[in-house]
Amino acid sequence: MSLSEQEQRALREIEQSLLADDPKFGAAVAGAGDLGGFGGGLTLRGIALGVLGLVMLIGGVALSQQSLWFIILSVLGFLVMFGAGVWMLRSDSATGSGFGGMGGGRSRKSAASPRASKMEENFRRRFEGQ
Numbered sequence: 001m002s003l004s005e006q007e008q009r010a011l012r013e014i015e016q017s018l019l020a021d022d023p024k025f026g027a028a029v030a031g032a033g034d035l036g037g038f039g040g041g042l043t044l045r046g047i048a049l050g051v052l053g054l055v056m057l058i059g060g061v062a063l064s065q066q067s068l069w070f071i072i073l074s075v076l077g078f079l080v081m082f083g084a085g086v087w088m089l090r091s092d093s094a095t096g097s098g099f100g101g102m103g104g105g106r107s108r109k110s111a112a113s114p115r116a117s118k119m120e121e122n123f124r125r126r127f128e129g130q
Contacts (some may be wrong), residue, residue, distance in 0.1 A: 010126075014119075021115065046088035053081030 003011065019026035056077025063070040 017119065043088060046084045046091075049084035049087070050081050053077045053079070053084060056080060 054077065057074050058077075060070045060072070060074030060077055064074065
């Protein structure tokens with residue numbers, strides 16, 4: 001579903017205002033719009049690693065009666081699962097889409113900056129007039 005010209009213009013304005021407010025943030029997400037961003041692939045890779053670790057863990061536990069070397073396979077499986085979880089959590093917080101970027105329990109009113117409230121007011125005024 002494509003955006004209308006007005007929606008595309010509004011989106012460009014929002015992007016420009018965000019980049020002007022925080023250039024560091026703009027540099028961090030500069031390539032995020034290409035091919036759906038890196039968040040989806042990163043999550044898919046993390047899930048795949050988690051599943052691989054789970055298979056290694058279960059396989060090692062199931063085969064641990066045959067040889068003690070399979071216990072090492074179980075431990076490695078756990079470490080792969082743990083590493084995949086940490087990797088996905090760190091990547092989400094770096095992009096700001098994880099639970100860490102939700103304000104830490106502060107109310108919405110106290111977290112709003114004057115610029116954000118002005119943008120919200122402009123947004124409401126624009127769509128109430130139509």
